[in-house]
Amino acid sequence: MKLFRFWFALILLTSVSFAQEEDKRTTIHGGAGYFMPGIQILSIGDLNSKLESKQYPKLSSSFTSFGGGGHAIIYNFVVGGEGHGLVGKDVSNNNYTINLSSGYGIFDLGYVIFSKYGVLIYPMIGIGGYGNTFQITERTIPTFDEILDNPKGHLEVSTGGLLLHFALGLDYMISFNTSGNSRGGILLGLRAGLTFTPVAGDWKIAETKVAGGPETGATGAYIRLLIGGGGYTVKEK
DSSP, rough: HHHHHHHHHHHHHHHHHHHHHSTTTTEEEEEEEEEEEEEEEEEOOHHHHHHTTTTTTOOSEEEEEEEEEEEOOOOEEEEEEEEEEEEEEOOOOEEEEEEEEEEEEEEEEOOOOEEEETEEEEEEEEOOOEEEEEEEESOOOOOOOHHSSSSOOOOEHHHHHHEEEEEEEEEEEEOOOOOOOEEEEEEEEEEEEEEEEEOOOEEEETEEETTTTOOOOEEEEEEEEEEEEEEEEEEEE
């Protein structure tokens, strides 16, 4: 919760600061699509506590993020969506290898608060859903007959639920079209924010609920690059 409050306050204060300086005489219309590589830190303390109590190694809270998204800008309002997969590092002891991976999709709504020199800045809020998958694999190598006689060696449990999103985006358009008030070309940018799980979902094997699972959602801070293309038009009010 401390991480959530920090990032939410930072995004809010930055948005208010830029909004106070923004020239209200312009409107922006356009859109863009982009690839979004990055890093996300997830809050998995409850899961690691459960693992340590059973003599498993702790998982890293740092995940490599791969995904993409797009948005339209209509009268300065930003409407878009994005999806991401989070890949964690395998960790092992003498007997097992364990891994946690995650993924989510979000619908976003924002507003452009700064638009000069090809730069757009916009805060965003969003809602979506997430899914986590936790895997345990035995490190011994069985024979094929052993697999058929006793099909064990790999366990996979998953969880999912509602996800909230708070972010601040900064885009820069490398424009191939600067005629009039229009810009279009390669989009480079940064997106920093927070995903927040209000209530973590139940762990399941297939569709069967697993009792006593740790509270593990998809809450965490992230930073991502935006690499793509698009265009927009700036109109004087």
